[in-house]
Amino acid sequence: MNPSSNRIARMWHTVLPRRGSVARPSDRVQGGLLAFVVVLALAVLPFAASFGSETYVRQQLQSAEQLRTRTQVVATLLADGPALKANTRSGVAGSGEPTDATWTLADGTRKTGKIVADQGAVKGDRLPAWVDENGNPSQPPLTGAAVVIEAVMSALGLWLGAAGLLALAYCLTAYTLDRFRLARWQQEWFREQNRKTHS
Template sequence: MSPIVRMWRAVFPRRGSVARRSDRVQGGLLAVVVLLALAALPVAAGFGSETYVSQRDQSARQLGERTQVTATLLADGPGIKVNSRTGVVGNGEPTDATWLLPDGTRKVGKVVADEGTLKGYTFGIWVDRAGNPVDPPLSGAGVVIDAVVVALGLWLGAIALLAAAYGLTVFSLNRLRYARWQQEWFAVQDRKTHS
């Protein structure tokens, strides 16, 4: 018997089956859990859509306020340090650099330089309207990825919560069934010993 047929029969036991009331409750609960999981999908998609819209606006605002320029290091970057435990190189550190703003003004300040970079090394940085270094703006791909992660995370969280509730209920029903079977077994054994 295929898993789909088994699930269908668990949810809707046939007439004349040996299904107990607790089996019917478990089958009904399974149907409710599946319907709630399906209903959670558009809700999660709605949250993902809201995240997309708000971050898209934030990305557009940041792209309008920030400009990418080329910075040139005025000093060597931090020395290369290797973590003895993992062998991974550490992060960069603030280093003196200069950059030219779009209006032709030259600025001098600190930028984060990777380990091992030397004086004169050039790389792109993002600056605000005042010419101060800032984080890169949120990209279009980042907006989409964030929206998908939010939607998928919420939906999977809802499914996990529903699965946990269903599993706990089935566990409780099984405990009740086992207790009833134990009582019936003792009653049968009692009759055998008294006969």
């Protein structure tokens, strides 16, 4: 039997001690607390799933609204983009910067403004850009994949946060019980030493 299996078996016997067990009351308290923490962490799962589902519905509505009001256009740079610079640590080029550009809307209206141009882009380059219903630059709309990822991460984050707090509470309690057991052991040891000295 491997060490992890032995540990699990010891925890189980601490929670439900067999006849003749040498488990101390504090051991049973700690084992019972561990079982309670595990059950409570599992009980949080449905709430986390519900939170993720609500987040999905909310983000889906937001995505639909953004897709309805935002349009992708082709913008022409009126100036050079940021100079191409490699990250000295990774060797990868950094992010782009807002750069003057012009674009034409579906009704023929010509607009100018700033769009994010990648490093190394030059004047005259044509780049895709997203604009709102007024033709002004905007962020890309939420995609279906982004909505799913956001919902999953929200649910997972909530559960991990709750599980982390429960684990912290258990560890603090276990630390307190260990200090209590150590103090009791020291008292018993001193008592035994005094008994031997005076006998």
